Amino acid sequence: MTPQRYVLALPKGRILKEFQGILTKTPLRIEDDFYDDACRKLMFATNRPDLSVIRVRSFDVATFVRYGAAHLGVAGMDAIAECQDPDVYVPLNLGIGACRLSVAAPEKWADSEKTDPFWHATHIRVATKYPNITQQYYAQKGIQAECVKLNGAMELAPALGLCRRIVDLVSSGETLRMNGLKELETILPVTAHLIVNRTAYKLYPDAMGEMIALFQEALS
Amino acid sequence: MTPLLPIGLHDSIAAEAYWLNRLKQTCLQCMYGFGYDLVEPTPLEQEDKTQPPTGESRFRVHDPSTDAPLVLRSDITPQIARIAKQHYAGQGHPVRLGYVGQVFRMRASQMKPERQSTQVGAEFYGDPDTVAHQGLLEVLRLLFWLMRTLSVGPCVLDLSHAGLASRIMDLAGLSPDQRRAVAVKQKPEDMTPEGAAFIEPLLQYTGPKADALAGVYPEPLDAEIRQMLALRDRIGALCPDVRVSIDWVDGRYLSYHQGIGFHLFALGQDIGRGGVYTSHGLHGVGFSFYLDPLVRHAVLHHALPPEISLSPAADDAAIARALADGQRIVWG
Numbered sequence: 179m180t181p182q183r184y185v186l187a188l189p190k191g192r193i194l195k196e197f198q199g200i201l202t203k204t205p206l207r208i209e210d211d212f213y214d215d216a217c218r219k220l221m222f223a224t225n226r227p228d229l230s231v232i233r234v235r236s237f238d239v240a241t242f243v244r245y246g247a248a249h250l251g252v253a254g255m256d257a258i259a260e261c262q263d264p265d266v267y268v269p270l271n272l273g274i275g276a277c278r279l280s281v282a283a284p285e286k287w288a289d290s291e292k293t294d295p296f297w298h299a300t301h302i303r304v305a306t307k308y309p310n311i312t313q314q315y316y317a318q319k320g321i322q323a324e325c326v327k328l329n330g331a332m333e334l335a336p337a338l339g340l341c342r343r344i345v346d347l348v349s350s351g352e353t354l355r356m357n358g359l360k361e362l363e364t365i366l367p368v369t370a371h372l373i374v375n376r377t378a379y380k381l382y383p384d385a386m387g388e389m390i391a392l393f394q395e396a397l398s
Numbered sequence: 399m400t401p402l403l404p405i406g407l408h409d410s411i412a413a414e415a416y417w418l419n420r421l422k423q424t425c426l427q428c429m430y431g432f433g434y435d436l437v438e439p440t441p442l443e444q445e446d447k448t449q450p451p452t453g454e455s456r457f458r459v460h461d462p463s464t465d466a467p468l469v470l471r472s473d474i475t476p477q478i479a480r481i482a483k484q485h486y487a488g489q490g491h492p493v494r495l496g497y498v499g500q501v502f503r504m505r506a507s508q509m510k511p512e513r514q515s516t517q518v519g520a521e522f523y524g525d526p527d528t529v530a531h532q533g534l535l536e537v538l539r540l541l542f543w544l545m546r547t548l549s550v551g552p553c554v555l556d557l558s559h560a561g562l563a564s565r566i567m568d569l570a571g572l573s574p575d576q577r578r579a580v581a582v583k584q585k586p587e588d589m590t591p592e593g594a595a596f597i598e599p600l601l602q603y604t605g606p607k608a609d610a611l612a613g614v615y616p617e618p619l620d621a622e623i624r625q626m627l628a629l630r631d632r633i634g635a636l637c638p639d640v641r642v643s644i645d646w647v648d649g650r651y652l653s654y655h656q657g658i659g660f661h662l663f664a665l666g667q668d669i670g671r672g673g674v675y676t677s678h679g680l681h682g683v684g685f686s687f688y689l690d691p692l693v694r695h696a697v698l699h700h701a702l703p704p705e706i707s708l709s710p711a712a713d714d715a716a717i718a719r720a721l722a723d724g725q726r727i728v729w730g
Contacts, residue, residue: 244509246666246667264582265668266582267582267583267584268582268583268584269584269601271584271585374583376668377666377667377668379583380556380605380643380645380661380663380668381663383604383606387605
C-alpha cells in the first residue's frame with residue numbers, strides 16, 4: 179500500500195534555517211529552488227522520487243499534517259499544542275527553534291491584584307495567537323479567559339487597551355522589554371518537532387518509520 | 399428566498415443519492431446474510447441518564463406532549479445495546495444486530511465540518527468469553543466482507559488495547575499530561591531515565607515492530623501482550639487480504655470501548671472503528687463506520703448503471719428486460 183508520493187511540510191522562517199543544519203546530516207536533498215526566497219514555487223522535488231517537500235507558514239504545517247494533506251512535517255510545539263489533535267503524532271523532538279510560550283503583562287499591571295483597578299480574579303481578556311492553550315492555562319487557575327485572536331504585534335495590544343495580558347512566543351524577551359511588558363510565567367517550552375499524520379503512520383509504517391529514523395540518526 | 403440549509407447539513411442528490419442508497423442496501427443485505435438481524439432505531443429518544451455520556455454533543459428538542467427533553471442521536475451503537483436489552487434479552491445465545499442510519503452532531507469542527515453522517519454498524523452480544531473470542535473475530539470478518547463488497551480497496555486493521563497500555567503507564571507512574579503525550583507518540587518530558595526507558599518500548603514497538611514487545615514487561619502484562627500478538631496473527635490468517643497491525647497506545651478510542659479495540663484504515667482515511675464494550679449491562683463487541691467517504695469514493699470512481707433508450711410506447715417486456723439487466727431507462 180504505497181501512495182504515489184509522500185509529502186513533507188516544512189515551515190518558512192526561523193525554524194527552517196535551523197532545520198537546514200539537520201537536513202545536511204541526512205542523505206535527503208531538496209531542489210535548489212527551495213532555498214531561493216524569491217522563488218514562488220510552493221512544492222519542491224527531493225532526491226527521493228517518492229518524497230516532495232512543501233513550504234508553508236509555520237502554523238499551517240500542523241494543519242496540513244492534521245488533514246493528511248502532508249504525511250509529515252516540522253512544526254513548533256506551540257502550533258502542535260494549539261491544534262490539540264490526537265491525529266497529529268509527535269515522534270521526534272528536533273531540539274531546534276527553542277523558545278517559550280509565555281504570558282506577559284504591562285509592567286504596571288504585572289502584580290494585578292494590587293495595581294490593576296479592573297482586575298477580576300475570574301475573568302481576563304488576553305490577546306494571543308493561541309486561544310486553545312491560553313483558555314486551558316487560565317481554566318486551570320479558575321479564570322475564564324476571553325481571547326482576542328491576533329496574528330502579530332501582540333505586544334501593542336495591552337498598551338492600546340485591547341487586553342490586560344498577552345500570550346505569545348518569547349525568545350530573548352527583548353521585544354517584550356521594548357514595549358514595556360513583563361514576562362510573568364512560561365506556559366510551554368517550545369522546540370520544533372517532527373510530526374506525522376496518524377493515518378499515514380498506520381497505512382505506511384515502513385516509510386514513516388524510515389523518515390523518522392533518518393532524522394533521528396541526524397540528531398545523534 | 400429559499401431558506402439556507404443548516405450549517406454542516408446537506409441534501410444528497412443525483413449520483414451521490416444513488417450511491418448512498420445503493421451502498422446502504424449493500425450493507426444491509428450483507429449484514430442480514432451474515433446472520434445479523436436488521437434494526438432501525440428511532441432517531442429521537444429520551445436521554446438515558448443511567449448511561450455514561452458518549453462525549454458527542456447532541457441536538458436536544460423539547461417534547462411538548464411530555465415536557466421531557468429529547469435527544470437526536472449522534473451515535474447509534476448505544477441504541478442497539480438498548481434494543482438488545484429490551485427485545486432480545488434472555489435468548490441464551492448470542493444476539494447479532496446490524497443497522498444503517500443517519501446521525502447528527504450538534505457541533506461541527508474544522509476537521510469534521512459535516513454535522514450529519516450515515517452510520518453503518520453491527521453488534522454482537524453474549525457472555526464475556528464468547529464476545530471476546532467468537533464475537534470479535536466474527537464482527538471483523540463481517541467488517542472485511544463489507545469492505546470487499548463495497549470495493550474500498552486495500553485495508554489496514556490496527557488493533558489496540560486500552561487497559562493494557564493504561565496499566566503499563568500506571569506502572570511507570572505517568573501523569574495525565576504524560577499519558578496524553580504517549581498517546582501521540584511523544585516521549586514524555588520530565589521523566590526519570592528509568593521511567594523513560596520503561597515507556598520507550600511501548601512507543602517504539604508498534605506496527606511492524608510490535609512483536610518486539612513480547613518479553614519486555616512483567617506478567618501478567620506479558621501474557622496479555624502475547625495474546626494480542628496471537629490475535630493479530632489469527633485475524634491475519636482469517637483475512638489474508640487485510641494487513642493487521644498493533645498500536646499499543648492510540649488516543650482515538652471511543653469512550654465506551656474497554657479492552658481490545660480496533661480502527662480500520664482505507665481510502666487514505668481512518669474509516670471505521672470498533673471494539674469490546676459493556677453497555678446497558680450487556681457485553682458486546684461491534685464496529686461502525688460512516689458511509690459518507692465511501693459514497694464520495696463511489697461517485698468519483700464507480701460507474702453508474704448503463705443507460706438504455708426506450709420509447710414511451712415500449713412494452714412491459716422491454717422495461718422488464720432493461721431492469722433485469724441492471725440498466726437505467728432513458729425515455730426517448
